[in-house]
């Protein structure tokens with residue numbers, strides 16, 4: 426089953442006809458909330474709000490391990506993450522929908538592996554290509570079907586937050602090769618990989634990164650809301666087309682096609 430992990434602006438999947446809500450307990454504690462299962466465009470899909478249904482969990486407070494574990498345990502076989510980001514690159518202005526192909530992790534102090542503890546053998550999972558190309562293909566084909574422009578190919582910088590960046594930090598991220606900045610992309614992506622769940626992200630640009638474009642003098646939180654709401658409507662149209670496509674596709678082995 427396809428699972429959608431919703432971020433800011435997507436705390437529920439409005440067109441989902443809900444059939445059940447499942448409370449999940451995991452060896453890693455509680456996920457961000459109950460897992461909603463329902464039908465989207467005739468196909469069974471799961472949904473989990475990453476920040477909790479009341480949007481109370483900051484990026485560093487999210488129990489990523491519990492979320493991923495719970496989704497897999499309840500039958501998820503592929504994950505699409507929806508996240509809001511700041512755009513470093515002028516090509517990715519507010520309202521752009523971007524499918525990242527690479528990431529750089531700047532987060533710290535988050536539980537970022539299932540392979541730890543006395544009972545666990547150490548595993549160094551391959552993460553050369555952090556996002557699943559097959560899942561991106563499904564999203565791209567669906568975006569064409571939905572008539573929603575989407576750009577593929579960007580490097581996502583995962584920052585710790587919850588504060589936004591300084592202009593100098595954004596300059597550094599750009600020098601590092603990053604095009605987008607978000608706070609929740611890691612360790613989510615690597616935990617999905619460890620569980621061999623194909624994972625791709627739909628990044629919605631809600632602001633120019635600090636010091637760039639219209640954020641030269643600071644990031645306006647007021648401007649973000651309408652962009653987020655409008656963009657999520659487009660994302661939902663894509664997801665409605667993804668659901669039946671994902672149901673027809675066989676998930677790639679080991680959770681990735683490079």
Ligand code: HPA
Nearest residue numbers: 509510511606607608634
């Ligand atoms: N930086 C980090 N995370 C974000 C941003 C940003 O500018 N916008 C939305 N999420």
